[in-house]
Amino acid sequence: MALILVVDDDTDVRELVAAVLAEAGHSVLTAQDGSEAIELIDRTPAIDLMFTDLVMPRMDGIELGAMARARRPEIKILYATGYMDFAKSKTGGIDVHGPILGKPYRPAQLMDEITRLLA
Secondary structure, X not given: OOEEEEEOOOHHHHHHHHHHHHHOOOEEEEXXXXXXXXXXXXXXXXXXXXXXXXXXXXXXXXHHHHHHHHHOXXXXXXXXXXXXXXXXXXHOOOOOOOOEEEOOOOHHHHHHHHHHHHO
């Protein structure tokens, strides 16, 4: 199983996603914002995948993804957002560092995307 970093400024969402991933057998780290995520990436080279919200205060998910990839080019990234218009405007409609999962999503949809990315 993989080590997955979950980044979301909403505590309830972050904890729910972490529980779903842990129940599926993955090891999980969590961060409440981009700065904390970057610290974890710098300290934990074994992170296989980062699942991050796109819209967060101070540093959005696209900026975080770019910083994560600059440090760890091999890291897989999955974004989530309820604001697809924002995502399209930030990315030009293409997946810059990874796919975007639209909110709301079901745990099975999340696990399908995680499995696909880790394959």
